[in-house]
Amino acid sequence: MAQNTALPRNETGIETAIGILRQRFADRLQTGQSIREQHGHTTTWIENQAPDAVVFPDTTQDVSEIVSICAAHNAPIIPFGTGTSLEGHVNAPAGGVSLDLSRMNRVLAVNPDDLDCVVQPGVTREDLNTHLRDQGLFFPIDPGANASLGGMAATRASGTNAVRYGTMKDNVLSLEAVMPDGQIIRTGHRAKKSSAGYDLTRLLVGAEGTLGVITELTLRLHGIPESITSARCSFPSVDAACRAVMMTIQYGIPVARIELLDELSVRAANAYSGLSLPETPLLLLEFHGSDTGAAEQAETFGQIAEDFGGSDFAATSTMEERNKLWQARHDMYWACLQLRPGAQGISTDVCVPISRLAECVTQAQAKSAEIGLVAPIVGHVGDGNFHTLLLIDRNSPQEVARAEAFVGWLNDLAISMDGTCTGEHGIGQGKRTYLAKELGSATTYMAAIKAALDPQNIMNPGKIF
Numbered sequence: 532m533a534q535n536t537a538l539p540r541n542e543t544g545i546e547t548a549i550g551i552l553r554q555r556f557a558d559r560l561q562t563g564q565s566i567r568e569q570h571g572h573t574t575t576w577i578e579n580q581a582p583d584a585v586v587f588p589d590t591t592q593d594v595s596e597i598v599s600i601c602a603a604h605n606a607p608i609i610p611f612g613t614g615t616s617l618e619g620h621v622n623a624p625a626g627g628v629s630l631d632l633s634r635m636n637r638v639l640a641v642n643p644d645d646l647d648c649v650v651q652p653g654v655t656r657e658d659l660n661t662h663l664r665d666q667g668l669f670f671p672i673d674p675g676a677n678a679s680l681g682g683m684a685a686t687r688a689s690g691t692n693a694v695r696y697g698t699m700k701d702n703v704l705s706l707e708a709v710m711p712d713g714q715i716i717r718t719g720h721r722a723k724k725s726s727a728g729y730d731l732t733r734l735l736v737g738a739e740g741t742l743g744v745i746t747e748l749t750l751r752l753h754g755i756p757e758s759i760t761s762a763r764c765s766f767p768s769v770d771a772a773c774r775a776v777m778m779t780i781q782y783g784i785p786v787a788r789i790e791l792l793d794e795l796s797v798r799a800a801n802a803y804s805g806l807s808l809p810e811t812p813l814l815l816l817e818f819h820g821s822d823t824g825a826a827e828q829a830e831t832f833g834q835i836a837e838d839f840g841g842s843d844f845a846a847t848s849t850m851e852e853r854n855k856l857w858q859a860r861h862d863m864y865w866a867c868l869q870l871r872p873g874a875q876g877i878s879t880d881v882c883v884p885i886s887r888l889a890e891c892v893t894q895a896q897a898k899s900a901e902i903g904l905v906a907p908i909v910g911h912v913g914d915g916n917f918h919t920l921l922l923i924d925r926n927s928p929q930e931v932a933r934a935e936a937f938v939g940w941l942n943d944l945a946i947s948m949d950g951t952c953t954g955e956h957g958i959g960q961g962k963r964t965y966l967a968k969e970l971g972s973a974t975t976y977m978a979a980i981k982a983a984l985d986p987q988n989i990m991n992p993g994k995i996f
Contacts, residue, residue, distance in 0.1 A: 537580065538625035538993050541605050545626050548606035549584045552597065552628065559587045570611050570621060570629040576877050576925060576934075577619035577960055582609055582629040589634050591707065591715060591746040598744060599713030601628055607989050610740040612682025613655065615674075617878055618959030620686065620739055624993040630744060632681055638662050639747070646752045647704060647721055652681020652745050659750075668752045671696035674955065675861050681745045687737030689955035691860070694780075694913030695787040695819070696753065698955070700736050707747035708735055711985040721749055734980070739957055740991040742984050756819035759787075761853040762829045762846040763816070764836045765809040769793055769896065769908075772812045773889035775839040776912045780885060782835065784828050786913060788817040790860055793896065795870060795907035803866030804859035809843055814912075815860055817853075860909070867907045867920050874905070874922040879938045881945035882916040882954025891948055892917055895941055902933050916954035943968070958995045966995065 553560050561567075562584045571581035588594045601608050607627025614621055623629065636653035643666050650659060657677045660669050672683060673690040682688075684706065689698040696702070705719030718731040735742055766772040769791070776789055792800065792813045800806055814836075818828040829846040836844055847853060859866070868876055883891045892908060899906035899919070910917025921937065923930040942952040942965040952965035967974050978996055981988075 536624065540626045544604040545583050545606045545628075548601050548604040548628065551600050551604075552584065552586055555596065555600075556586055556593075559589075561585050567629070570609075570614070570631065571623055572614050573617075573619045573622055574615065574878075575617050575619060575961060576875070576931070577622065580622040580624050582623035583626045585611075585629045585631055587631050587634050591709065594630065594632075594709045594744055594746050595713050595715050597628070597630060598709050598711065601989060602712055602987065605987050605989060607992050608744070609991050610681070610685065610744050612652065612679030612685070613677065615676035615678045616682065616686055616959065617956045618953075618961035620957060620959040620991070620994060622960060622993070624960070627989070632679065632744075632746075635746065641666060641668070641752075642721065643668060645721060646754070647749055648752055649747065649749050650680055651747060652679060652684075654680050656680060656683065663752065664755075667755050669755050670702070670750060671753055672699055672702055680748055680750070684736050684745055684748055685738065685740050686957040687955070689911065689914075689916065691788045691790060691857075691911055693911055693916075693955075694789055695785060700733055702751040703732060703736050704749040704751055705732050706735060706745055706749065708743040708745050710743045711987065711990050715746070716743075719749075723751075737957070739959060739994050741981060741994055742990060744990075756825070758820060758822045758825045758848055759853065760818045760825040760829045760846055760848045761816065761856055762818070762832060762844065763808070763856060764814050764833070764841040764844040766812045766814065766836070766842075767840045769812045769892050770889045771839040771841075772814050773892060773912060775814065775836050775841060776888065777885050778835050778839070779832055780913060782831070784831055785818075785820070786816055786828065786832070787819045788815070789911070789913035790815040791892070791908070791910045791912040791917065792860070792863070793892075793908040795905070796863060796867060796909050799866040799870050799907060800859045800863065803869055804855070804862060806855075806859060815856055817857075822848075863907075863909050864920065867922065870907065871905050871922040873924070875925050877921040877923060877934055877938075878918055878956070879921070879941065880916060880918045880954050880956045881941055881950060881952060882914065883945050883948045883950030885915045887948040887950065888912060888915050888917075891944060891950070894944060895919055898940060899937060902937060904930075904933060904937060906937070911954075914954070915950065939965075960993060963995065
């Protein structure tokens with residue numbers, strides 16, 4: 532397991548803040564070991580660093596009061612959604628208070644004529660789409676996990692639909708947040724665009740809880756398409772599949788999803804989900820539009836795929852068949868664990884320009900094989916983003932060292948290709964070194980913003996920087 536350095540603790544301040552919070556919030560503040568460890572839980576190999584207490588606010592005013600108390604005593608605050616982040620975002624390296632926003636889970640307003648809604652941060656993406664379904668609307672950002680929308684905004688989440696609908700930064704119109712001094716701000720209103728001052732919305736979206744606590748979100752919605760067609764196609768190599776993706780994007784087909792599964796991932800999907808796909812690289816696609824439009828888009832893709840050796844092409848608009856394919860994609864983490872029973876999965880992601888995608892994926896496959904790692908690859912390849920799941924024995928120092936070396940090598944490779952060390956996982960604790968390599972002196976100005984807004988460094992300390 533990767534070790535992570537603890538930060539200096541303000542023992543007196545933390546103890547005092549928790550004592551005041553206990554008087555104010557009673558049983559909504561908990562200090563049991565299991566719940567603290569749950570809120571320090573991280574789904575990567577970074578060690579668990581539990582907070583000293585967990586508090587459950589019900590309202591924005593509760594959050595403001597909690598932050599004000601912690602600020603007065605210089606006690607760290609770690610915002611917590613559902614705990615599905617992958618780079619140690621919810622760890623508490625300086626101790627402090629985990630702010631669990633799960634009870635702030637109401638859809639406050641839906642404005643169907645304006646295609647937007649207002650939600651509290653604890654609403655999950657699946658709950659929101661269930662709420663919207665009877666109005667013919669949906670929220671498109673789909674990172675796989677049923678994450679909270681506040682957490683998705685904080686980490687600038689993305690997912691399978693990003694190639695058509697963008698990421699969280701494109702779908703958050705404005706937000707309400709509690710700043711490090713306890714003040715409540717609103718960064719905008721429901722207008723679809725604004726030129727009014729600094730774009731604080733996008734400053735807080737992706738800040739990973741280091742600048743403030745998001746307490747309300749105004750989100751862009753979309754109409755549920757008249758027709759959805761899914762397609763799959765097998766290819767002789769990852770290179771051929773990636774080149775088909777490039778041509779599809781360049782051709783201007785408005786594809787909603789393009790997902791790559793390499794050979795290992797397809798083998799895992801077959802075994803875990805009861806499929807019988809050829810065990811060669813596979814593209815899964817989805818097209819949204821009218822009945823004829825979605826079908827025509829799928830047909831055009833099929834013609835492009837033929838030029839790159841594509842085979843076993845099949846398209847369907849039947850919901851049951853579509854859901855089976857996409858459920859298999861969403862189950863890939865659990866499916867891939869079966870490739871090496873008893874191993875733990877370490878997920879990492881990078882993103883490169885589409886023109887470098889085939890080269891980057893192919894080199895990643897070759898490198899993992901060279902150093903003896905089982906490392907299936909899946910990716911949201913329509914925007915150049917892919918994930919490698921390293922299956923290792925965390926109790927083996929040799930395997931952990933090889934995995935860490937691979938992650939570092941892959942981050943450096945993506946940056947060298949004018950890409951990024953993370954397309955959607957975020958920096959957290961795990962990728963801080965690579966942010967500096969990627970952005971250089973720009974990180975100095977990020978740190979200056981952090982210092983200006985949070986001079987005590989109480990908001991999710993130890994993340995990003």
